[in-house]
Amino acid sequence: RKEVEQDPGPFNVPEGATVAFNCTYSNSASQSFFWYRQDCRKEPKLLMSVYSSGNEDGRFTAQLNRASQYISLLIRDSKLSDSATYLCVVNRVGNQFYFGTGTSLTVIP
């Protein structure tokens, strides 16, 4: 079983829509969780860390469910500029990072 699994999509949504991505992780010892955004032919950029209490940054909301071992990312009021690949990243003890394969999002005018 993979350490981190994501639905690769693609997700094609109209502007203004709300879209949610889920990511599951296999190791209950995982400690830190992140969502990164990667544009085509660019490096990943940190979108947000994910905390147990859930956290929100503008139109983006991240949630962590430790019991079910998944994290989620909700994007409200989608913009064309949100089109990208969203990577789920899980960190275990020390410098062990595990990446999901990414979920592709295209926001359509």
Next chain:
Amino acid sequence: GAVVSQHPSRVICKSGTSVKIECRSLDFQATTMFWYRQFPKQSLMLMATSNEGSKATYEQGVEKDKFLINHASLTLSTLTVTSAHPEDSSFYICSAVAGTAKNIQYFGAGTRLSVL
């Protein structure tokens, strides 16, 4: 956020050439840096973990003699692709962890290598 500089951003070279890629953490000390490779429409693949002052840890299937990693200081790691071949053409990305407390990786802008 923390800044990681990667250079060069683009390399085109002939087969058999060695190519050196630098990764620098500009405003923090990075005891650990990571090197990834990404082929088109695929996910990031970890190649090796680079620790300052010690040998890099390579992932299974990555040839350490082919991909030489040096992490001589807390702000610089280099990846040398030795005797590059067309199949080595890829997008190489480095990252650095900005302190163990947050465990956040910051990525360099990547190096696009094309071997002719």
